[in-house]
Amino acid sequence: MRPLSPTPTPGLAPKPSPAVTLPAFLQAPHRVAFLPGMVFAITLLAGWSLEMSHRLTGFALPLAIPATLAHGFLMLYGIFPFFMTGFILTAGPRWLNVDAPSRARYLTIPALMAAGLVLWLAALALGPGLAVAGLLSYALGFAGLVLVFGQTILASPQPDRRHAIAVELAFIVGVAGLMAALYWLLSGDTLGWAVMRDLALWGFLLPVFLTVSHRMVPFFSSGVLAGYTVWRPNWLLYALLAGSFGHGLLHIAAVTTLPADLPLALLLAYTSWRWQLRASLSVRLLGMLHLAFAWLAIGFTLYVLQEGAALFGQPLLGLAPLHAITTGFFLTMVIAFVTRVSLGHSGRPLEASPGVWRLYLAAHWMALARVLADLLPAGLTSVLYVVAAGGWLLTLLCWGRLFIPAYLKRREDGKPG
Numbered sequence: 001m002r003p004l005s006p007t008p009t010p011g012l013a014p015k016p017s018p019a020v021t022l023p024a025f026l027q028a029p030h031r032v033a034f035l036p037g038m039v040f041a042i043t044l045l046a047g048w049s050l051e052m053s054h055r056l057t058g059f060a061l062p063l064a065i066p067a068t069l070a071h072g073f074l075m076l077y078g079i080f081p082f083f084m085t086g087f088i089l090t091a092g093p094r095w096l097n098v099d100a101p102s103r104a105r106y107l108t109i110p111a112l113m114a115a116g117l118v119l120w121l122a123a124l125a126l127g128p129g130l131a132v133a134g135l136l137s138y139a140l141g142f143a144g145l146v147l148v149f150g151q152t153i154l155a156s157p158q159p160d161r162r163h164a165i166a167v168e169l170a171f172i173v174g175v176a177g178l179m180a181a182l183y184w185l186l187s188g189d190t191l192g193w194a195v196m197r198d199l200a201l202w203g204f205l206l207p208v209f210l211t212v213s214h215r216m217v218p219f220f221s222s223g224v225l226a227g228y229t230v231w232r233p234n235w236l237l238y239a240l241l242a243g244s245f246g247h248g249l250l251h252i253a254a255v256t257t258l259p260a261d262l263p264l265a266l267l268l269a270y271t272s273w274r275w276q277l278r279a280s281l282s283v284r285l286l287g288m289l290h291l292a293f294a295w296l297a298i299g300f301t302l303y304v305l306q307e308g309a310a311l312f313g314q315p316l317l318g319l320a321p322l323h324a325i326t327t328g329f330f331l332t333m334v335i336a337f338v339t340r341v342s343l344g345h346s347g348r349p350l351e352a353s354p355g356v357w358r359l360y361l362a363a364h365w366m367a368l369a370r371v372l373a374d375l376l377p378a379g380l381t382s383v384l385y386v387v388a389a390g391g392w393l394l395t396l397l398c399w400g401r402l403f404i405p406a407y408l409k410r411r412e413d414g415k416p417g
Contacts (some may be wrong), residue, residue, distance in 0.1 A: 024410045029089035029106040030345055034338060036114045038400045043121070045073050045393040052386045063124045065131060069193050070124060073181055075326070076200040077138065078117055081174070084208055085110055085145055085335050087341060088167060089317040092149060095164055095215075105148050112141025132185050139178045146171045162234065166211040166241060173203035176246070195252065195374030204249025206325070208369040209333060210240045217275055218290050220340075224283045231274050239267060247303075257405035258307040265300035270295055284352035285343075286337035289362050295328030295367065302371075318374035328367040335363055335399060346406040347413030359398050 025031050051067050055059055061067065089109075093100045100106075116138025123131035148395030149171065153164050177199035184192030214237045218230045251258040272294045280290040302321035309316035339360075343350055352360070366388055373384035 023408075025408050026103070026107065026343060028345065029101065030086040030341055030359045032107055032343065033082050033086030033110045036110055037079060037086065037338075038396070039119055040082065040114075041079045042393065042396050042400055044078050044313075045389065045396055047084070047121075049389040049393050050384070052389045056382050056386055057072075064127045069184075069190065070393045072193065072197055074117075074120070076197065077174075077178070077181075078120075080205055080330060080334060081142065083338055085113070087212070087337065088149060090341065090345070091216075092152055092164060094165075096152055096158050096161060098152055098155050098157075098406065101148050101152070105144070109141050109144045109148065113138050114141075114143065116141065127353060128185055132182070135178065136415065137173065137184055142171075142178065143175055145169035146175060163211050163215045164239065166237065167300070169209070170204050170207040173199055173207070174205075177204055189308060198252050199368070201322075201326075202244050205330065206244040207241050209330065210244060211237065213289075213293055213333070214240065214336070216337075217293060220286055220289060220353060221275060221280060224286055225279055228276065228279075236267075236271065238367055240264070240266060240271075243300075256307050256311065258311070261300050261303040261307060265297055267306050268293075268297040268300060274315055284344065284357045285340055285350055286338065288334070288352060288357075291360075291364065292329055292333035292336050295324055295332065299324035299328060301377065307324075320371045320374035323370045323402055324367070325375070327370045327388075328364075331392070332360070332363050332367060335360055337404070339399075342403045342406055345411070347408075347415060356402065359402070361402070362391070362395050366395055 024036065040263045048071055051061055051071075057350055063070065087103055089106050116134040116136070117138060119130050119134030121134075123129070123134060146168065149168055153161055153168060156164070180192045180196035180199060184190065184196060216234050217227075222230045243260050246260035247257045247264070251262055262289045272290065275288045275290060275293070276325040281287040291301055294373045299321050302317055302324055305350070328411075339352070339356060340350065369384055369391060370388040373381050373388060376384060
């Protein structure tokens, strides 16, 4: 009698089908968002360096969208939101004690945003119609981020969700800024651009940075500094956010921002001291976060000086206060946070190597150069613009060279993610 199933021949047993393994790049939200963030940062700084160099020789690049307006939009929406996306889709679920977003979601969001920016860049040469299409694609991706993170907050069992809610509200203002940009592109009315700028700066980007700093800087400090006491009262978060929104609303209303700037400058300086800026420098990776945060007090102090002089009819400082915040705080804080996340999620030690530290300090020198460009005599201003733009490009190229490979290969410790 024959057996019901054939007896396997020794040594010829069928092998199980291998599991499908995704490329490392697709296996975590921070990878698929940080990589385009770095690529776009380098691309945009390369383009701006070229524009600044042409201006130095008396020529301007023939762009379909005015270079200054394009620069404003691309610097605000072309770099930081990608890093925010990677960070919040990685850290947000941990804050809220819920599952991470599905792969389809964390792949789709940055893909739509990146496609939109590619179209936007093409529009600079081919015409503003492509910029509208690009903005719609980008806005769709960004709205997806708002939806996904909002659902994450609603699903959370955590009683304290204030940081997540603050980030979500700032993201919603970011969408409003995109709608103002859409109005500008469709109508040609630069008022739409100005509203976009203020919404993006003071209602979206700065509130997100402030919220994440309030939550994470004292937390990271307590983990490495002996005897550190965590100080992050809820009133501090609310006061910082009120100062940012207040500055933006006063600026939109075309009145002095001094009532928001003065208390905010004092509070930011006190916060840096209370968070132990000096002690943090004993641990370089931690010191990177604290040094970046210190730029905020400098930036708003410059705003106080500028607004105070304006009350007496004296124009002062130009764009120096703005660039103290955008290049001094935003860019150096992105480098600090993304470096930390990239090291931890690539399985490498959480230590800033001498090379990373020197690169980070170079970023501060470039930020200082950009601020000084508005403080020096007019003859030196254009040259310093070129130096600052070129220096930032070189800094970001070196930073990308260090960390872009980490997003394309598996973790060194063999863990998933």
